[in-house]
Amino acid sequence: MNATNEIIVIGGGIIGLAIAVDLKLRGSSVTVLSRDFQQAASHAAAGMLAPYAEKIPPSSLLDLCLKSRWLYPEWVRKIEDLTGLDTGYHPCGILSLVYEKPSSLDDTWLDQESIKLYQSDLGLDVVGGWWYPDDGQVDNRKLVIALRQAAINLGVDLVEGVTVKAIQQQQHKVKSLLTSNGEYEAQTYILASGSWASQLLPIPVHPIKGQMAALRMPIDSDNIPPLQRILFGPQTYLVPRQDGRLIIGATSEKVGWKTGNTPDGLQTLLSRAIQLYPPLKDWPIEETWWGFRPGTPDELPILGTSSCDNLILALGHYRNGILLAPVTASLIANLVLQGKTDPLLNQFRDFRFSPKSSTNPIMLNSAAMPLTIFNGKNTQSELITPSDELVIAGRKFRSRLMTGSGKYANLDLMRQSIIASGSCIVTVAVRRVQTKAPGHEGLAEALDWSKIWMLPNTAGCQTADEAIRVARLGREMAKLLGQEDNNFIKLEVIPDAKYLLPDPIGTLQAAEQLVKEGFAVLPYINADPLLAKRLEEVGCVTVMPLGSPIGSGQGIKNAANIAIIIEESKIPVVVDAGIGTPSEASYAMELGADALLINSAIALAQNPSAMGQAMGMATVAGRLAYLAGRMPIKHYASASSPLTGTIG
């Protein structure tokens, strides 16, 4: 165990380093743990400080960006003074160029003739644009080097080449960090690990790849290069550095963690650049590279406190992390040291992705809802209101029915049945896919995983250790299918082959470990309210009590205990296993379950696709009935028609 620190920052990109320097300057003791400086987006970026050229509409994000741009000159001067190093800060202005004239023009618009006065030799397609004198650039590579040096000079403990493998939590607090360099403890932790944050916590941050290139600009007899201002065109920008390099950016690709420059990426990049400014076609290429922008579903950063009392989040800066570094550092340092959330941070809190929040939902496209027409209306799409979506670990799902993928006669039937059910979460047995067990060959290819959220499960594991190992494989499996940020695991620890009843102790042990490793754990349990509570306390994101043994079709045999779990749980309750008919599905939902998981009843029906649809409808019906509130039960009858005014 490393000595107890006051503050540990996870991630040594521009955001982590800027925060560490700010905290250290205010007297805190700070450690930064970071894996790889070269892999950081901060190294890959173009370094534009461009709130206007980026056309960020009036919003909290624009306010944040403008404040940061305003802080920039003073901030870089401080870093340069601390280190004697240049940061390449250059408020050179940005010329924003378009190929199509906008429909409404104000008096800042520059037409083709006027724009030539700002820059000659522009591409013939350029019809005009705008001049933003206050936007500018910093040389992000130089800046990060200077920030690292500043951190070292100030006495920040900068530990590089170390990977944080897990954030260990207990009772809503981070207890310690498991790293490739042993265990670290601190009073406060700041997560600033950019695109990789979702590997440690269930946070909706994902990589958006950008490919880049640098050319060497020629110079004239006075040593002046042809470009001195940034040119910001459609899907491309040219950033002339003061040392004569021209940075060309950037592609924007949702390809997960696929590294490397590609022929297609570079061709796109260079042809867009030549279209904007043709003379560069003859300039020598100096370097090509790529990086991962930390994207979020609403393209806003995630800043502020988290569900763990001593963990602060500073990530998801997407396209503007270089620009946003000074303001992020200042607001986060205030939050850590004074415990106050600045109103500027309000729109950026992580709880906007949580159940009670109505803004900016994370939408996962559901599989097609069953087209069931009653009175000419599509009942399902009308009846599920956006505010009634199922939310698990901050992720929203349109359907409350989860389905299994086993026991179908063939994969086509499985696919049709799942689509008919409207389910958008499908559980897959990791072990059976890995071993290509009968019915599981080709399963990965059979479903459209861009529409369906995979719920890997640890079926076939008899002990906690086995389940932990298989869960890790599950996470890799989801990644291979393009779900990089999928850290969900349906935890099954089942030593009993006859009734397939789960082992409560093994389940709790495995859940504790998997939560520490950053999994969103959905444990399958017997309907035991105390166990459900313990699992909630260790950080599971749902509990999944069984209705009756898996595959038995006996229905809901333990309604009283399930009702207690529902009453006591703060996390979603998913009734899993044993449901045999739509009426049983509806009953579980009427009890107040948040969701259901059904496999055998659909797969083994004579017409699985029709049964899938029926189960989907029953889930919706039960949910609506629960929300509507049932009538009271009475001992005696009470006539429906009025008794007054009856004849004779």
Ligand SMILES: Cc1cc2nc3c(=O)[nH]c(=O)nc-3n(C[C@H](O)[C@H](O)[C@H](O)COP(=O)(O)OP(=O)(O)OC[C@H]3O[C@@H](n4cnc5c(N)ncnc54)[C@H](O)[C@@H]3O)c2cc1C
């Ligand atoms: C091609 C491209 C062009 C861009 N252009 C601009 C621009 O012009 N202007 C602008 O403002 N922004 C730009 N950006 C965005 C900007 O680069 C990012 O928003 C910003 O760098 C994010 O900084 P960060 O510190 O949060 O993340 P990063 O810079 O990615 O740093 C994260 C660090 O955390 C470390 N880490 C991750 N996981 C772990 C772990 N488990 N344990 C230990 N360490 C870990 C990583 O190794 C990395 O060093 C661009 C980005 C790209 C990719």
Ligand SMILES: CC(=O)[C@@H](O)[C@H](O)COP(=O)(O)O
């Ligand atoms: C697929 C899966 O996870 C099952 O183990 C689950 O418990 C569903 O049970 P039924 O097959 O009884 O619906």
